[in-house]
Amino acid sequence: MSIFSKLSFKDKTFKLREQAVLDATTTLLASKGFDLMTMDDVAGEVGISKPSLYKHFKSKEDLATEVMIQLLDDALTYLDGQEPTLTSRERLENLLEWALRKRLEGGLPFLPSGSPHVREILTKSLRYLTRAYKLHKQLGQIVDSAKEAGELRTDLPTDVILFSYYSRTCDPAVDYMQLYGHYSADAIVRHMLTITFEGIAGSARS
C-alpha cells in the first residue's frame, strides 16, 4: 500500500495537478527560457488560475527550481538503473543519449547554464545543489574508471571532461541541427555522441 493511496481524493487531484504544473513548466522553460516564461503562461497551459499556482509553489523561482530538481532526480534514477555489465564509456554514452532524447522531445537539458539568471537561482537552492553534487560525484567515478580502462583521454582533467559532458546536454548545436539542418532525432543523437567523444577531427587525423 503506497503512501499515495492513503491520500484523500482531494489530495490526489492536488498532487496530480502539481505534476501537471511541473510538466507544463518543463515545456515552457525549454521553449521560452526562464525569463520569458510568465506565470500566466504556466497557469494558462495547465488551465488553472495564477493564485492556485501559488498554492503549489511560492514563487516563480521556486517552481523552476523544483523542475530542475526533478530532472536531476530522473538522471540519478537512470544512472542507478543502468546494467552493471556496461563499460564506463557505455554508461556515459547512454546517459547522454537519454538526456538528448529527452530534450529533443521538448524536455529540458540539465543545466540551462546558458542563462546566468537561472544559474544564480539554482545555486541558492540547497536541495538542488545536493543532487547536482551527488550526480557530479557519481559521474566523476565513472569518468575515472573509463580513463583507467583506456576509454577516455587521460590528458584531460576529470572535471574538464565532466564540464564538457554536461555542456553537451544543453548544446545549442542540437537546436541548430533540428531547426536548420532538419536532422532526425536519431541522426542528431548519433552526431552529438561522435562530436562529444571523438571530436570534429577525430580519427580523420590519425
Next chain:
Amino acid sequence: MSIFSKLSFKDKTFKLREQAVLDATTTLLASKGFDLMTMDDVAGEVGISKPSLYKHFKSKEDLATEVMIQLLDDALTYLDGQEPTLTSRERLENLLEWALRKRLEGGLPFLPSGSPHVREILTKSLRYLTRAYKLHKQLGQIVDSAKEAGELRTDLPTDVILFSYYSRTCDPAVDYMQLYGHYSADAIVRHMLTITFEGIAGSARS
C-alpha cells in the same frame, strides 16, 4: 585624411561615446545576459543618462543587435587577416582560440544562443543575418577544404561540424572551468581545442 577627421569635435565625441556604450553593453551582456541587463545599467556604466542612450540606439534590442553585429564584423576581419599559409584546420583553430580569448577577457561569444530571446531578436535584423550568413559560408568553405585535406572527419556533414564549432564559442564548459576549476586562460583554451577537435575519448581509444 580619414572620414573620421572630417567630423566636427562634437561629432567625434558623439562617436566615441557611442563606442563606449557598445563596449559597456558587451561587458554587461556577457555577465548578466540580455534579459537581466537594464538600460539603466548601461547608462550608469558609461556615465550618461538614459535618454542620451536612446539618442544613439532606438531600443534595447537595437543596442544588443549592434553589439552582435560588431562582433561578427570583428570575426570576419580576423578571418580575412589570417596568414594564407595556414592549413584549413589551423585557421579554424585560430579563430576558435581568438573567440575564446575574447570571451575570457569579458567579451561575448558569438551566438549567445543559449537565450531564445536573443536569438529571436537577432533573426529580425537583416544586417545581422547578412553577416552571419557570410561568416557561415566562409567557414563552410574552410571546413570543406579541411575535409579534403584529411584534417576533419568526413563522416560528419559540414553543417553539423559548423553548428558544433559555433557552439564551442559559447560553451558553458568555459565558465565552469574558470569558475569552479580555476584554470588559467591558456589551459582553458588548450582544453577547449582538444575537446572540440579530438573529443573526450579521442586518441585514447585508437
Next chain:
DNA sequence: GTCTATATGGGGATAGAC
C-alpha cells in the same frame, strides 16, 4: 544633445469573496 521627471505596460505576487 543633455538632462530631470514621468508615462506606460507587463508580470510577479496577493486580497478577499466564495
Next chain:
DNA sequence: GTCTATCCCCATATAGAC
C-alpha cells in the same frame, strides 16, 4: 483551495525644459 480583481514594482521608453 479556487477564483476575480487588484496591487505594485520595475524597466522600457519619452516629454519637455535647458
